[in-house]
Amino acid sequence: MTVLTGDRPTGPLHIGHYFGSLANRLALQDTHEVFVLLADYQVITDRDLPGEIQRNITDVLLDYLAIGLDPAKVTIFQHSALPELNQLLLPFLSLVTVAELGRNPTVKDEIAHSSQAAVSGLMFTYPVHQAADILFCKGTLVPVGKDQLPHIEVTRTIARRFNERYAPVFPVPEAMLSRTPLLGGLDGGKMSKSRGNSIALKASEDETAALIRRAVTDADRRITFEPETRPGVATLLTIAGLCSGREPRELAEEIGDGGAAALKRLTTEAVNEFFRPIRKRRAELTEQDARAVLAEGNERARAVAIRTLEEVRQAMGF
CATH class of the missing domain: 3.40.50.620 (HUPs)
Structure with missing residues (x-):
């Protein structure tokens, strides 16, 4: 093959x-x-x-x-x-x-x-x-x-x-x-470099946090995983799930009424934890x-x- x-x-x-x-x-x-x-x-x-x-x-x-x-x-x-x-x-x-x-x-x-x-x-x-x-x-x-x-x-x-x-x-x-x-982008659409809605692999932890803070969600404080009706929230849950090895619905239930702020904190921590060794190796390359x-x-x-x-x-x- x-x-x-x-x-x-x-x-x-x-x-x-x-x-x-x-x-x-x-x-x-x-x-x-x-x-x-x-x-x-x-x-x-x-x-x-x-x-x-x-x-x-x-x-x-x-x-x-x-x-x-x-x-x-x-x-x-x-x-x-x-x-x-x-x-x-x-x-x-x-x-x-x-x-x-x-x-x-x-x-x-x-x-x-x-x-x-x-x-x-x-x-x-x-x-x-x-x-x-x-x-x-x-x-x-x-x-x-x-x-x-x-x-x-x-x-x-x-x-x-x-x-x-x-x-x-x-x-x-x-x-x-x-x-x-x-994978959806931070604006609820398709993640793409040209559309300015992505998180670069080489982004620093602070840059990652800033990007996720600006991500589009909605006004509903209760966090649920509903990709069709809540694409912004679903995207963050999906990203957090991929990085943490957990199901998006499980994460949504855990956050509950914590709202978008709690969701964004969880997603930021998951992304930075997962990509930390990759970013470290990249910094060592020439x-x-x-x-x-x-x-x-x-x-x-x-x-x-x-x-x-x-x-x-x-x-x-x-």
Whole structure:
């Protein structure tokens, strides 16, 4: 089994990333071949400029190492270091229709929250880029959040159509959902770096406390776990439950009439306790550590990409 997963380096990772995908990667690195992608080219899918791209790449790498990803077991690489990924994109684009891309609900949501004045072709074809990322290493398992399932379905379609039209080169990958496929943000919506409603893994304990104090709740003093009608309260209970290993309903009953203040104190303590050793390890790492890991990973991943592209060319008759 080969696993492909990764992140866009748009800033440091947050606790939603940890429970949504990073924890899965830690479990898989001892039993599977794991490729972890820093999708730097994909940063400009929904923005005009990439921002502090090198700083963000370093931040994400340090987050990876701090949580315990082992470069001896996991291949961590950068999209722009593998030109073969973009060469795979061309034949893959020929295997999907404009109508199929237009129906993708995740792309529609990303477009709605894009900072661009108009939808770029890169944004529209984002799922096909992800297909190239997954299939270059013949990924069979893709740990994702629930919102990414439509993208995985595009990859599965491309793999099947290539195999049927040319030759059986690619496996048809499966999605792997985490225990927490979609963690809410501090404003009651989806947790996202771009929406400013997240808690960074590297945040200090004081920063974490300040962020949680500003979290959206409601006026009802009695704390209950009702995700549909009380999303803000439910999000804090879910975060506290994940960090403490307890059920959100149990925590709600324990807080009772303590109100939002008690809920926020409990959540702050749980988050800071859980992430304290990760933050300590991150503070001990250097940028040189990150650069060395990336250079080695890029070399390993590119060797795989070159082999796969040659297979594709042969299958297509080029």
